[in-house]
Amino acid sequence: MPKVIFHKHGQVFEDEVKPETNLVVRAGIKQFPYPNLRYECGMGKCSKCACKVLAGAEHLPPPNWKEKKQLGERIDQGFRLACQIWLTHDIELCQEEITA
Structure with missing residues (x-):
């Protein structure tokens, strides 16, 4: 199981999660990483769930069009939208505070 x-x-x-897990879906039903994961729409429209991938990015599929639109050049800095990735391998993520 992915860690x-x-x-x-x-x-x-x-925590460990079942393969093919989406962290925003889990947080929405109050499972890990709830209440720590910041998210909103769950559909790739708001980018509130943006996280920097610290380890495990090599196991993720390439960013989709929603991530490219919302994150722009932040993708090159290692950011992904948690709502758009389904985990199959271990991953380490960091969610930074939103600055005005």
């Missing part, structure tokens, strides 16, 4: 390491607010949260 997820999630960094936020200087804390680290870890």
Whole structure:
């Protein structure tokens, strides 16, 4: 089962998830990484669930058109939309604070 390491607010949260898991779907039904994952629409339209991939990016499919539209050059910095990825391997993510 994929292991997820999630960094936020200087804390680290870890858990295992079933293969083909989407973290926004899990958070929506109040499972890990709820309540720590920031998200909103779950459809790739708002980018609130953007996370920087610290490890495991090589196992993810290429960014889709929604990610390219919402993240732009942030993709080159390692960001992905959590709502658009389904985990099949271990991954380490960091969600930064939104700055105005």
